[in-house]
Amino acid sequence: MSEAVETKSPAPSVVVVGAGAGGVAIAARLAAAGCKVTVVEKNGFSGGRCSLIHRQGYRFDQGPSLLLLPRFFHETFEDLGTSLDSEGVTLVKCEPNYNVHFHDDTSFKLSTDISVMKSEIERFEGKDGFERYLSFLQESHRHYEVSIIHVLRKNFYSLLSMIRLDFLWHLFELHPFESIYYRASKYFWTERLRRVFTFASMYMGMSPFDAPGTYSLLQYTELAEGIWYPLGGFHKVVESLVNVGERLGVEYMFNSPIRNIQVSSDGKRATGVVFEDDNKEPLTADVVVCNADLAYAYNRLLPSTSFARSLLKRQASCSSISFYWALDRQFPELSTHNIFLAEDYKDSFDSIFKKHQIPEQPSFYVNVPSRVDPSAAPEGCDSIVILVPVGHLHGSSTDSHRGSKHTAGLTQDWDAMVAAARNTILKTMEARLNISLGPHIIAETINTPPTWKSTFNLDRGAILGLSHSFFNVLSFRPKTKHRSIEDLYFVGASTHPGTGVPIVLAGAKLVSEQILHALHQESRIPWGKATPENPKASINPLDRTQSGPYLSWLVWIMLSFLMIISASGAWFLQRVWYS
Incomplete structure (x- = not known):
């Protein structure tokens, strides 16, 4: 008598191309759901732009240096059954958020401390200014919450995805057709504060005069939730996700650039990847997830299509000239995060986004990680990261690693731009803070648009990928799944x-x-499954939500209205009856 043998279907195999933040996060999530995951990475380190630079005992964040929207970081680890604390990631709050320095020797302190903000705002906008600031917070809070619910937690598979009633109901509430600068101008009446509350659009590589008003949510998360920094550098978050993934069975292959994503003979599905090293056998998989730069992936790793070529013409974010300076002493005049704004604010953005150059008077950001994390520099010294936003490369290729690029009569001479940027930075800080950094720089590393492109395969050296203009977001943004090749997905900027x-x-x-x-494999999704049958049963009576008193007032008003109508009707009938 034979016994039935239960056979389990083999775990789906997945290859993730790129070990950036998106690649390591999706690898850990799929592994937690039971998939067999392999990550292949061009470089010898994880994190992509979230990686670190080490020089002579100094440590620098190559890319991001401030942690915003902390809920998404906590949620990622919690979904994987752990936490940032459990993985040894310590977040410290940066206070103040920034010191913003103007050309007229005036500064403004941005803080989560409402008493500090009241004092700072009333200094320039008077007593009424603080009330307008609270109104600005209210609007940006709405942008923040609506965006999280209806944009960041929803996928947009086609234009029909934008016709969801729950989304359309809130669309105009997000002010997508007005710029951040325009919205800020409704609440702040001085040019100084309009600049203070709009420069953060650069986080998305956009001008505040073009970025949709929705993105005031960035200012909100800074002002309401604060700016955080992971001790040990931003890469600690990525490193911890790698560790979680490895515990779940993810295999990492570093120093393994690929030649292309392998597609079946009929061109209908992705089957794996082919390495540049011919000695390495192609890696096959049921699913391929690409975390490489999207324009690069479509044009270099996949068969050429008109859509792939169109990505090279889409509006892209800006790039940067980034300096990483090791200083032999500390400069307490600099806080953890510092912003130096150009005198001609709008013209500086036009130079970046319209001329793709470095402005004559650039605004720039200075991060001093050693101010909040002493391990970033030797004792008594400072490590400093300076980011100067500049235009991206004119074309999709450069003549040399750091040479000139000529397009339509315009020249991008990066050596000249680097020299101009360094000179401007040193002179500006000396003039506004009375400090001289130049003699104390003992080591320097530089990133420019060409190096961003060559190291991380970023199309046009655009450090934040495609722009976030209205027709580059939601259903207009490239989809998370390839439009014609099955089993091929994308994650990233x-x-x-x-x-x-x-x-x-x-x-x-x-x-x-x-x-x-x-x-x-929906049943394998390990996060967000268990919910109590009666979630309110265990809630303390003091914490249960109840209808506000406005309902009783509403009932009173309606009854009063009905009484007035009834009395008026009775009076009218009485007049008719006796007439």
Whole structure:
């Protein structure tokens, strides 16, 4: 008598191309859902732009240096059954958020401390200014919450996805057709504060005069939730996700650049990757997830299509000249985060986004990680990161690693731009803070648009991928799944929902769920499953939500209205009866 033997279907195999923040996050999520995951990475380190630079005992964050929207970081680890604390990641709050320095020797302190903000705002906008600031917070809070619910936690598979009633109901509430600068001008009446509350659009590589008003949510998260920094550098978050993934069975292959994503002979599905090293056998998989720069992936790793070529013409974010300076002493005049704004604010952005140059008077950001994390520099010294936003490369290729690029009569001479940027930075800080950094720089590392491009395969050296203009977001943004090749998905800055580490982490969750649904593995999704049958049963009576008193007032008003109508009707009938 034979016994029935239960056979389990083999775990789906997944290859993730790229070990950036999105790649390591989706690898850990899919592994937690039971998939066999391999990550292949061009470089010898994880994190991509979230990696670190080490020089002579100094440590620098190569890319992001401030942690915003902390809920997405906590959620990612909690979904994986752990936490930032459990993985040894300590977040410290940066206070103040920034010191903003103007050309007229005036500064403004941005803080989560409402008493500090009241004093700072009333200094320039008077007593009424603080009330307008609270109104600005109210609007940006609405942008923040609505965007998280209806954009960052939803996928947009087609234009029909934008016709959801719940989304359309809130669309105009997000002010997508007005710029951040325009919205800020409604609440702040001085040019100084309009600049203070709009410069953060640079986090998305956009001008505040073009970025949709929705993105005031960035100012909100800074002012309401604060700016945080992981001790040991931003890469500690990525490193911890790698460790979690490895515990779940993820295999990492570093120093393994690929030649292309392998496609079946009929061109209908992705089957794996082919390495540049011919000695390495192609890696096959049921699903391929690409975390490489999207324009690069479509044009270099996949068969050429008109859509792939169109990505090279889409509006891209800006690039940067970034200096990493090791100083032999500390400069307490600099806080953890510092902003130096150009006198001609609008013209500086026009130079970046219209001429793709460095402005004559650039605004720039200075980060001093050693101010909040002493391990970033030897004792008594400072490590400093300076980011100068500049235009991206004119074309999709450069003549040399750091040479000139000529397009339509315009010249991008990066050596000249680097020299001009360094000179401007040193002179500006000396003039505004009375400090001389130059003689104390003992080591220097530089990133420019060409190096961003060559090291991380970033199209046009655009450090934040595609722009976030209205027709580059939601259903207009490149999809998380290839339009014609099955089993091929994308995660990262240039696909939905967009750029920035927390947004990419939100995207990793969306795409991992999309993949598991396509594989009919929904039952394996380990996060967000268990909910109590009666969630209010265990809530303390003092904490239960109740209808506000406005309802009783509403009833009273309606009854009063009915009484007035009734009395008026009775009076009218009485007049008719006796007439």
